[in-house]
Amino acid sequence: MKNLLKATAAAAVFTAMAGAAHAADVKACWVYVGPVGDFGWTYQHDQGRQAVVAEFGDKVETAFLESVPEGPDAERAIERFARDGCDIVFTTSFGYMNPTVKVAKKYPDVKFEHATGYKSADNLATYNSKFHEGRYIIGQIAGKMSKTGVAGYITSFPIPEVISGINAFMLGAQTVNPDFKVKVVWANTWFDPAKEADAAKALADQGVDIMVQHTDSTAPLQVAQERGIHGFGQASDMIAFAPKSQYTAIIDEWGPYYIERIKEVMEGTWETKQTWSGLAEGHVVMAPYTNLPDDVVAMAKETEAKISGGWEPFTGPIFNQEGEKVVEDGVTLEDGAILGMDWYVQGVDDKLSK
Amino acid sequence: MFEAILLTVITAATPLLIAALGELVVERSGVLNLGVEGMMIMGAVVGFAAANLTGSGTLGALAAVLAGVCMASLFGFLVLYLATNQVATGLSLTILGLGLSGMIGEAFIGVPGLKLPRLDIPLLSDIPFIGPVFFQQDALVYVAFALVALVSYVLFRTRMGLILRAVGDNHGSAHALGYSVLRVRFLAVLFGGGCAGLAGGYMSLAYTPQWVENMTAGRGWIALALVVFSSWLPLRVVGGAYLFGAVTVLTFHAQAQGIGIPSQFLSSLPYLATILVLVVISANRRLTLVNTPACLGKPFVPDR
Numbered sequence: 138m139k140n141l142l143k144a145t146a147a148a149a150v151f152t153a154m155a156g157a158a159h160a161a162d163v164k165a166c167w168v169y170v171g172p173v174g175d176f177g178w179t180y181q182h183d184q185g186r187q188a189v190v191a192e193f194g195d196k197v198e199t200a201f202l203e204s205v206p207e208g209p210d211a212e213r214a215i216e217r218f219a220r221d222g223c224d225i226v227f228t229t230s231f232g233y234m235n236p237t238v239k240v241a242k243k244y245p246d247v248k249f250e251h252a253t254g255y256k257s258a259d260n261l262a263t264y265n266s267k268f269h270e271g272r273y274i275i276g277q278i279a280g281k282m283s284k285t286g287v288a289g290y291i292t293s294f295p296i297p298e299v300i301s302g303i304n305a306f307m308l309g310a311q312t313v314n315p316d317f318k319v320k321v322v323w324a325n326t327w328f329d330p331a332k333e334a335d336a337a338k339a340l341a342d343q344g345v346d347i348m349v350q351h352t353d354s355t356a357p358l359q360v361a362q363e364r365g366i367h368g369f370g371q372a373s374d375m376i377a378f379a380p381k382s383q384y385t386a387i388i389d390e391w392g393p394y395y396i397e398r399i400k401e402v403m404e405g406t407w408e409t410k411q412t413w414s415g416l417a418e419g420h421v422v423m424a425p426y427t428n429l430p431d432d433v434v435a436m437a438k439e440t441e442a443k444i445s446g447g448w449e450p451f452t453g454p455i456f457n458q459e460g461e462k463v464v465e466d467g468v469t470l471e472d473g474a475i476l477g478m479d480w481y482v483q484g485v486d487d488k489l490s491k
Numbered sequence: 492m493f494e495a496i497l498l499t500v501i502t503a504a505t506p507l508l509i510a511a512l513g514e515l516v517v518e519r520s521g522v523l524n525l526g527v528e529g530m531m532i533m534g535a536v537v538g539f540a541a542a543n544l545t546g547s548g549t550l551g552a553l554a555a556v557l558a559g560v561c562m563a564s565l566f567g568f569l570v571l572y573l574a575t576n577q578v579a580t581g582l583s584l585t586i587l588g589l590g591l592s593g594m595i596g597e598a599f600i601g602v603p604g605l606k607l608p609r610l611d612i613p614l615l616s617d618i619p620f621i622g623p624v625f626f627q628q629d630a631l632v633y634v635a636f637a638l639v640a641l642v643s644y645v646l647f648r649t650r651m652g653l654i655l656r657a658v659g660d661n662h663g664s665a666h667a668l669g670y671s672v673l674r675v676r677f678l679a680v681l682f683g684g685g686c687a688g689l690a691g692g693y694m695s696l697a698y699t700p701q702w703v704e705n706m707t708a709g710r711g712w713i714a715l716a717l718v719v720f721s722s723w724l725p726l727r728v729v730g731g732a733y734l735f736g737a738v739t740v741l742t743f744h745a746q747a748q749g750i751g752i753p754s755q756f757l758s759s760l761p762y763l764a765t766i767l768v769l770v771v772i773s774a775n776r777r778l779t780l781v782n783t784p785a786c787l788g789k790p791f792v793p794d795r
Contacts (some may be wrong), residue, residue: 172593174600204705241634289747322746323754329708330699333741335503339743354706356699359603378603378701447652486749 141185150458164401165189165395166223168214169203170230175328177353177372179203181389182229182252184373188392188400197399207232212239219244225402227395228252230298237261240305247477248407250398253298255476257409264394266417267299269475271307271387271423273450274440275369276309276485278384278426280317281433282367287318288341291357299351301478305450306349307485309440320345321487343367348382358383367428374424386424387438393419414471419447446460451475456483496740497624502698504736505635506531506690506707511721511728512638512712513686519646520679521786522570522658527687528711529588530562530748533690539604539702548607552692559688560681562588571673574790586712590778593704604685605698607631615678631689638686643725645791654677658747659784662791672791687711720769723782727772731765738764 141337167186171179186199200223205214211233213389218226219240225248226236234254239253241249248304249261269323279288290306292299306411310317319345326434333352337360340348348368355378361368362382369374370386394412401407413419423441444450451474453464458481464470510527517524537558540553565585569575616626646652656667658675666672694710695702709780712733721727742757773779 173536174593174704176601176701176703180600222528248520279762311552320749322743324743325706325754325758328703328705330701330706331503331506331694331708331710333669334699335499335740335744338495338499338502339740340493342499343744343747345747354699354703355701361700376603459727461640475690 146292153384161173162196163193164198164200164222165227165399165402166213166218166221167226168188168200168230168233169201170205170207170232170352171328172203172304173201173355174462175353176326176355176375178389179229185391185395189395192396193399193403196403205233209236212236215240215249215443216243216405219247223247225399226251231298236299242453244266248283248402252351257411258429262398262409262411264412265476266309266389266420267413268387268421269301270415270450271421272302272305274423274437275282275349275385275387276306276311276438277313278429278433278437279367280310280313281351281436282384283314283317283347283381284344285295285322285344286316287300287313287345288349289343289345290319290321291333291336291340291348291352291402292321292323293352294325295323297476300481300489301451301475302351303487304478304482306452307482311484317386317484319349319467319485319487321485324352326352328353330354333357337361348416355379366471370424375412376424381428383424383427383458384429385426388422388424390420390422413476414440415444417447428482433443454455457481458485494620496744499632499740500736501624501632502734502736503626503740504732505538505632506634506693506698506710507714507728507735508690508692508732509638509693509716510687511717512635512642512725513683513690513730514714514724515644515723515728516686516716517679517683518787519723520655520783521662521784521789521791522567522676522680523577523581523788524563524584524680524683525568525578525715526562526566526584526588526711527683529585530559530684530687531588531691531707531711531714532592532705533558533562533588535695535706536596536599536702537614538688538692539695540595540599541601542605542696543599546605548605548696549630550603551605551696552607552689555688555696556685557688559684559686559691561684562626562688563684564677564737565678566611567677567737570790571677571680574792577788577790587593589705596702596704599702600704602702604695604702606700607697615651617672620712630664631693634689635690635762639650639725639729646725656784659786666791666793672793676791678743682794687714690714714763715781720772722772722779723784731768734764734768735761739761 169179173183202214227250229252231253237251251263253265299402325335334356337357341364346366350357350371355375358368358379362379367382372389374386376383449469451470453468454466455464457463498623537746538551538555541554567578570577585784609655610630612626616622717731738761
């Protein structure tokens with residue numbers, strides 16, 4: 138008993154010391170859905186966290202919890218951070234939306250930021266990136282480079298972000314090749330390298346020569362390289378895994394946003410808002426264009442510049458699968474319609490179960 | 492086309508097959524090790540690391556086996572010599588493996604791996620159809636084939652196999668006959684660990700040559716289910732692993748063909764197929780009982 142008391146006392150002192158040593162201005166905390174080593178979604182968020190550390194040094198203390206399942210566990214994890222003295226908590230998956238809203242209500246003094254969701258409050262901001270801008274560019278590249286005119290598209294779950302990605306890709310490809318086709322395969326997982334590889338092999342066996350993915354591992358690109366076809370990286374630059382096959386990659390760059398928001402917390406100017414930014418703000422970045430002829434690179438760069446300049450890929454005329462004109466000529470689709478997209482554009486050979 | 496599909500199926504089935512064969516031997520000795528997933532992921536990371544540092548795929552595979560054996564020896568020590576609860580210990584082994592592998596693998600994230608070379612078997616690989624499918628694979632696929640033969644032979648045709656099964660069916664009698672129950676079980680656990688490690692190594696060296704956390708993505712659990720599915724018979728493990736792999740791969744082909752069946756249903760097909768076969772097999776209750784190790788999961792504490 139005596140020993141136990143001693144140990145407890147020692148632990149208390151130690152904790153107090155540890156607390157004192159970390160007397161930073163701001164404590165920022167992250168909740169991740171996957172492991173930081175996934176080299177995809179979560180990896181990129183953690184790169185953003187590391188950018189924050191590099192920027193502010195001792196002035197900021199960071200903490201993160203990885204592989205937090207979307208559900209009751211998420212609420213516990215977020216609440217723990219709120220109680221632990223975090224000044225700002227970033228929750229980085231769509232499924233954390235409701236838990237974050239709940240905890241934000243309980244802790245009005247803590248600031249919350251939820252990625253990819255749509256519910257906000259006075260102390261809860263949302264942030265997301267316009268990944269579909271990058272997908273439009275890779276669509277154009279695919280249209281130019283494909284000899285068979287068929288791309289394979291490995292996808293995760295039928296959520297608006299994924300659907301708008303497929304649509305943007307198709308719109309891009311159709312500007313070059315109106316008859317372009319895409320084979321969509323749902324892996325029903327964000328992250329299972331072996332399953333993604335199986336899907337990629339199945340697509341390659343069926344004669345696609347462009348591999349697009351909206352799942353997080355590098356496996357599909359590796360298969361593309363093995364089969365001598367080409368593809369695009371997802372979330373991070375995957376060129377090391379497929380030096381001969383990657384044309385470019387759509388990189389999620391969260392660092393600038395995290396730095397900006399934490400700076401606002403330090404200065405006391407943080408306000409809730411809904412951020413949705415893309416190529417223009419540098420939150421979506423295209424990896425260097427490789428394995429491509431000069432004219433295609435020039436075309437891609439031109440489109441990139443056009444989108445950075447404020448042009449929206451979802452600008453009419455856009456037809457749906459039934460051939461009805463859903464966006465009139467020259468009209469730009471509203472943000473809400475893109476963020477909630479649940480229909481395919483003309484030419485996508487897949488059905489959405491509703 | 493058919494040939495291409497078969498090639499993919501073999502790759503998909505091999506890790507399941509190797510891990511399940513190992514676990515089958517463990518369970519035949521009367522021990523239930525739920526830590527297959529943990530041992531697999533350790534095999535994957537250590538195999539990848541070793542192959543990356545030495546530049547040799549063979550050393551990578553050996554290191555993967557060794558990693559599995561190390562994990563298994565920890566499990567074996569706890570459940571056999573300290574008689575801890577097998578279910579709880581196995582589950583903790585999985586959690587330990589997932590965490591530890593993430594830590595070890597940190598330096599290898601984003602590093603492209605070394606793919607095991609294809610090993611063509613002379614003469615046999617020239618046979619049309621059969622050659623490219625079965626005899627132009629990487630070395631670990633042949634190891635899996637050899638393991639099936641080895642496990643079936645040893646379990647049912649040798650004295651060693653008889654002792655192992657006796658220990659699993661009635662540890663009291665085996666003990667009374669003078670066999671060291673704990674030693675037999677410990678060796679079986681080590682074999683199972685080695686297989687699980689190798690299966691993990693197959694994932695990170697041949698299937699998808701890369702290291703990412705949690706890359707086994709639950710295959711250890713499927714291997715565990717396959718052992719029950721096979722009613723503890725090695726040849727049925729082969730059938731189960733290939734059935735599972737085939738249904739998985741075919742659902743992707745079906746989707747790419749655009750047959751319009753909801754993908755969520757297709758994704759659940761491998762599991763549905765497994766359950767269906769399980770029901771059919773267990774309809775013959777007597778046969779199932781004959782093959783189930785009677786002492787499965789029961790601790791044995793020798794009274795000295």
